[in-house]
Amino acid sequence: MTKRPRILVVDDEAAMRESLKDWLMEDDYEVDLAASGEDAISMARDTSWDIILLDLKMPGMDGLETMSRLKKVIPETEILMMTAYGSIDTAVQAMKEGAFDYLVKPFDPDEIEMQIKKIVAHKELVLENILLRRELAERHQYDEIIGKSDAMQEVFNLISRVAPTDSTVLITGESGTGKELIAQAIHGNSNRCYMPFIAVSCGALPDSLLESELFGYEKGAFTGAENSKKGRFEMANEGTLFLDEIGDISLKTQIDLLRILQQKELIRLGSEKVVRVDVRILAATNRDLQKAIKENRFREDLYYRLNVISIHVPPLRDRKEDIPLLVKAFIEKSCLEMNKEVVKIAPSALKLLMVYNWPGNVRELENVIERALVIGLSKEIVPEDLPFSRKEMELYTSSKSLKMMEKLHIERILDESDWNISRAARELDIDRQTLYNKIEKYQITRGQD
């Protein structure tokens, strides 16, 4: 806390209020006074404090009721109860109801100072935590999910709008586009960010295993269930559950999932007990769920439950302007992991990466960079470090004109068919004469490479 901590003293005895104020002011705290619980609640409408020192026994509204009402208006404020020796039990009750601690009047100077310092330190820690998480969330936006393209800016915009809500989000996109990172960013920017983020790759698990993973089981529920186990839903309680590859789950699991989404409760395998869960669901898929619904492979009601808000992550080929930023980030990340000096990328190699189609998306690009750093010998990544054939390189690095592309393509097919004209013509789906005409037109000769 860089600002002066602000403290409210609530006590019906003026002498107590005043002496506490004098004492606290010596420590440079900003101190406000209230003579009753009602006054404190009224003041809390337009003021907030870091700490409230609240007398337990007051005429009218007592300390417990005042605390409960203050907590609704200013939940982030810590409350220290002040009590006479005879009412310690009530003070303990106050702690159970959310008070930070209690002090018996009159205090030992040491005691009050220690308690206040403890709260200030605690609040500093909470603040630091929030700032770190915010920083982390910003990093998600600017470091981990990298993109200056309009398409990615739109995704970032959606994340920031969707994150603070509790809505279910369906994240779609091709394999390797970074859907889990989007889910992490939503969680990291949400009110649940202090609670767990649990990811389950639904497609990676067989149906029976997925069921026990998601919903948990009781001891003896099945052979090998030697102990009870919490499922991922329970583990994610009050947090976020990310269900990746949701398009791959069986119809049975879809029904179970739908029930949980509707009723917010589950029954562990082998148990009769209903467990209530408060989990935000984020789901992702690279499949066309609309098509799966038409083919009766995916339940329409579940689809609408999941698809409250949808975020589509564009494929890398549709946001090539992000490639230089991504390459830089992956080089830095990999070099750090390999304990290697950060290298550059040669413009010719970058040009190659810019024209490639990236069917494996960002994940493929990351792998390509990592591989180049492992096999590369120079202080910069050069085209030879990239896993594209020389022909492909030429194809992608040459002019993008249709004629040039046609020439390069014919050359490649001729090379592949070892200049067997009939085979190459068949491969190109043209007749032999047309192929001869094109060879002449483009002046393609054998051994030109």
Place this chain on the structure above:
Amino acid sequence: MSNCITICPIGVVEEDILGRIAKCIEKRHGLMCKISPRMEKPKYAYDERRGQYDSKLILKHLIKCCPQDTLRFIAVTHVDLYVPILKFVFGLAQIEGQCAVISIHRLRPQFYNLPPDPDLLMARVEKTVLHELGHSLGLTHCRDRRCVMYSSTRIEDTDFKRSDYCPTCFELFRWYLDKCLISAHT
């Protein structure tokens, strides 16, 4: 108002203690000190239930009796002081005010069942006076345990800290004092 600090005993206070306080302030801050006639034991501030004296009431009384020609009015007493919310205090001052009071009661080693130690007592008295003087000028507690403005909630804190202000508190002390002296002469 002059730039003189008045030291006022409440009840019987040993002359060497009063002299030592005056000398300490004069030596450290170049401020002239004078010792005023003693005040009676503050019966008005006595709390029978606690067996202690309410320092806030004493402070109020001091404000009423404060001489006009003094920069600060510091009372010294042997009685045990408290404020209603705390079990005890070593002293109390008006922050940026003219008056302060310190108690020798809990500074004496005998209070902690230890043999008398005049040097230790004098060192504690000096630190407590400088601390309350700092408050009366406008200084608040310092986070440096060695600084005389560090909050003493136990006698061990008083013994640990030095009889000096840390460089920052010293700067602040000088700044407040200059401000105070300027307003005293205008």
